Amino acid sequence: MIDKIRTADRRRLSLLTSVGDRFRALPKWQQAAAFLAFVAFLYYLPLLGVPGLTWLRTDSIAGGNNWAGVLFVCAIYVLVAIGLNVVVGLAGLLDLGYIGFFAVGAYSVALFGSVNSPVVKWIQQKFDLPPTWAVTWAICLLLAIVLTMIFGVLLGWPTLRLRGDYLAIVTLGFGEIIRIVARNATSITNGNQGISAIPGPEGAPSADNEVFGLIDAKPWYWLAITAVLLMVFAVRRLEHSRVGRAWLAVREDEDAAAVMGVYPFKFKLWAFAIGAALGGLSGFLFASRNAFIDPTQFNANLSILFVAMVVVGGSGNMIGVSLGAVLLAYLPERFREVADYRWLAFGLAMVLVMILRPQGLVPSRRRARELSDRAAEAEEVPARV
Amino acid sequence: MHFDELIGHLGQHTVDGLSKGAIYALIALGYTLVYGVLRLINFAHSEVFMVGTFAVLGVWTAFGVQNNPPVGQAVLFLVLGLVAAAVASGGTALAIERIAYRPLRRKNAPPLIFLITAIGLSLVLVEVFGLLLPDTVGGALPDLFGRPRQIVGMPTIIKQETVIQIGNTGITNIQVIVFASAVVMMAILDWFINRTRYGRGVRAVAQNPETAALMGVNQERVIMLIFVLGGIMAGAAALLWSMRFGFTQNSIGFVLGLKAFTAAVLGGIGNLRGALVGGLFLGLVEVYGATLFASNWEDVIAFVVLIVVLMFRPTGLLGESLGRARA
Numbered sequence: 001m002i003d004k005i006r007t008a009d010r011r012r013l014s015l016l017t018s019v020g021d022r023f024r025a026l027p028k029w030q031q032a033a034a035f036l037a038f039v040a041f042l043y044y045l046p047l048l049g050v051p052g053l054t055w056l057r058t059d060s061i062a063g064g065n066n067w068a069g070v071l072f073v074c075a076i077y078v079l080v081a082i083g084l085n086v087v088v089g090l091a092g093l094l095d096l097g098y099i100g101f102f103a104v105g106a107y108s109v110a111l112f113g114s115v116n117s118p119v120v121k122w123i124q125q126k127f128d129l130p131p132t133w134a135v136t137w138a139i140c141l142l143l144a145i146v147l148t149m150i151f152g153v154l155l156g157w158p159t160l161r162l163r164g165d166y167l168a169i170v171t172l173g174f175g176e177i178i179r180i181v182a183r184n185a186t187s188i189t190n191g192n193q194g195i196s197a198i199p200g201p202e203g204a205p206s207a208d209n210e211v212f213g214l215i216d217a218k219p220w221y222w223l224a225i226t227a228v229l230l231m232v233f234a235v236r237r238l239e240h241s242r243v244g245r246a247w248l249a250v251r252e253d254e255d256a257a258a259v260m261g262v263y264p265f266k267f268k269l270w271a272f273a274i275g276a277a278l279g280g281l282s283g284f285l286f287a288s289r290n291a292f293i294d295p296t297q298f299n300a301n302l303s304i305l306f307v308a309m310v311v312v313g314g315s316g317n318m319i320g321v322s323l324g325a326v327l328l329a330y331l332p333e334r335f336r337e338v339a340d341y342r343w344l345a346f347g348l349a350m351v352l353v354m355i356l357r358p359q360g361l362v363p364s365r366r367r368a369r370e371l372s373d374r375a376a377e378a379e380e381v382p383a384r385v
Numbered sequence: 386m387h388f389d390e391l392i393g394h395l396g397q398h399t400v401d402g403l404s405k406g407a408i409y410a411l412i413a414l415g416y417t418l419v420y421g422v423l424r425l426i427n428f429a430h431s432e433v434f435m436v437g438t439f440a441v442l443g444v445w446t447a448f449g450v451q452n453n454p455p456v457g458q459a460v461l462f463l464v465l466g467l468v469a470a471a472v473a474s475g476g477t478a479l480a481i482e483r484i485a486y487r488p489l490r491r492k493n494a495p496p497l498i499f500l501i502t503a504i505g506l507s508l509v510l511v512e513v514f515g516l517l518l519p520d521t522v523g524g525a526l527p528d529l530f531g532r533p534r535q536i537v538g539m540p541t542i543i544k545q546e547t548v549i550q551i552g553n554t555g556i557t558n559i560q561v562i563v564f565a566s567a568v569v570m571m572a573i574l575d576w577f578i579n580r581t582r583y584g585r586g587v588r589a590v591a592q593n594p595e596t597a598a599l600m601g602v603n604q605e606r607v608i609m610l611i612f613v614l615g616g617i618m619a620g621a622a623a624l625l626w627s628m629r630f631g632f633t634q635n636s637i638g639f640v641l642g643l644k645a646f647t648a649a650v651l652g653g654i655g656n657l658r659g660a661l662v663g664g665l666f667l668g669l670v671e672v673y674g675a676t677l678f679a680s681n682w683e684d685v686i687a688f689v690v691l692i693v694v695l696m697f698r699p700t701g702l703l704g705e706s707l708g709r710a711r712a
Binding site: 088093094117158159162164165167169170172173174176177180181183202300304307308319341343344346347348349350351354356358371374375377 | 479513689
């Protein structure tokens with residue numbers, strides 16, 4: 001059984017690499033055309049009506065959720081996966097508290113942008129502002145990114161000097177701290193009651209909003225997918241820059257990197273801050289689409305899910321992690337029968353994928369090579385019997 | 386801040402904290418043993434504890450235990466519960482080692498991968514045991530991990546009553562039993578690791594696996610041994626938990642495991658006596674902190690203390706390493 005899975009997997013992987021190689025061998029303009037077609041398809045997805053593909057839509061089953069809404073969630077998860085990939089995949093730091101940054105991003109738009117938040121009310125009183133005043137959405141976006149970066153540095157500063165496995169537990173604790181603070185600090189966050197009327201690009205949610213309303217999710221999806229594409233581009237540039245190479249060096253061998261003049265702490269902190277900012281951005285988009293958040297939406301479960309999508313997809317490879325994110329967000333929506341058992345399925349998938357293919361479903365080439373090197377080293381050491 | 390309350394009832398809070406910390410310490414031993422030898426965090430250890438509580442529940446249900454049985458029966462049920470929990474937890478720990486860790490150890494995978502399989506396996510365990518419980522219809526614990534399920538109550542084996550009264554500090558019989566049995570279990574384990582032949586093997590592998598193998602220590606057997614030992618300790622903790630709190634749920638392991646790991650790190654992971662110190666310390670800090678601020682800040686206090694301790698003593702209060710313990 002296991003052997004059968006192994007051979008099937010090997011065949012699938014060689015197919016994958018050959019497709020990749022063939023794509024890279026194409027002339028530049030054909031690559032660009034294919035890429036543009038793919039992007040156009042992404043934008044077309046919420047309208048998906050091609051006969052033969054309509055079964056993909058989640059509203060094609062009884063009781064299925066709004067298709068564009070599901071796509072929006074997928075896009076948000078992809079954004080999260082890309083951010084977490086910077087931390088886990090590129091810099092090799094296991095962050096189990098990523099939900100904390102997501103929550104900080106969500107809360108920064110809720111606390112500063114919503115007229116119902118205690119923070120906004122306090123500012124209104126203090127500066128004698130009208131009761132309709134709140135921070136504009138666009139400024140909230142900046143605030144969200146800056147605040148999450150600050151939180152990333154605050155968490156990273158004391159903890160990044162720790163060894164990898166300590167870091168995992170400390171970050172898990174951090175995610176919980178954020179959630180509990182959001183729950184307990186009622187005078188700031190409204191506690192379990194949550195905050196409503198979180199603004200979108202057109203201001204507070206109301207029936208008059210022409211584009212970004214509460215009902216039609218398509219514009220939200222287009223907004224999110226635009227953010228995803230921009231961030232994919234940015235992270236890609238980063239990955240192939242000096243910083244990206246430094247992350248790689250630190251991940252493979254911290255001491256060797258330090259000897260070569262790459263200061264590990266600095267680059268790890270950068271990875272943390274950048275990853276945090278991406279998490280904050282996704283939390284920000286999530287909150288403004290939802291228009292309502294409360295602390296129960298940010299529990300430790302989701303952190304584990306985030307790590308699962310990065311690792312199962314193939315950490316270090318943006319196509320892989322995006323695939324992982326889409327799968328984990330989409331499958332339970334389309335196949336309602338499995339939704340009840342999805343945590344069980346995630347658990348099994350994590351164990352199986354890690355044992356059979358530690359580099360993930362769509363591995364990054366470099367990562368795959370690192371792991372096979374390690375496996376080869378293991379065989380050279382005869383004492384470990 | 387309620388300084389008056391804390392100072393006024395310092396004795397009571399200390400007793401509460403110590404009896405709470407004793408359970409943390411027992412679970413922390415499992416993390417410490419595995420970390421000391423293999424240098425990896427057995428994230429699924431929290432589920433080893435959870436399985437233990439289910440074993441206790443199963444045995445007590447099978448024998449039709451009623452509330453407040455006579456003393457003779459109570460002792461019998463406790464012993465039966467202990468045996469069942471130890472077997473179930475030890476077996477689970479061993480299974481985890483076989484399924485999730487051994488294949489990876491062969492491949493010399495980086496530590497991150499071990500952590501992921503462990504998380505995956507603990508999700509599987511939580512969900513599988515969740516199938517035994519009825520679905521929630523509200524009013525249950527929040528779903529910290531996996532799908533939310535109802536909690537199940539257990540019969541009260543020992544009626545809680547104050548047996549020792551010093552000033553305004555009352556110590557209940559359950560607190561005495563929990564604390565005493567935790568310390569005894571730990572003393573036995575400490576003796577086993579430091580004084581017996583098998584324990585010497587464990588210390589040897591922790592110190593230097595290659596040399597230990599050359600000296601004729603069977604490494605695989607040592608690894609199995611530490612998983613089983615950690616599992617037995619978690620089983621004992623599961624019995625004490627069932628006796629004291631009288632309920633279980635498929636996701637109780639998550640927070641408790643996190644706390645126990647925190648305790649292990651606080652005391653210096655890989656250090657057996659450190660687990661005891663760390664567990665008791667964490668229990669005290671939590672109870673004191675909850676009194677000073679409010680009880681819903683308990684978890685925050687625990688994690689903040691962890692971060693602060695790690696900043697100043699990255700190897701914990703007593704320092705690391707099972708291997709460096711005196712031969």
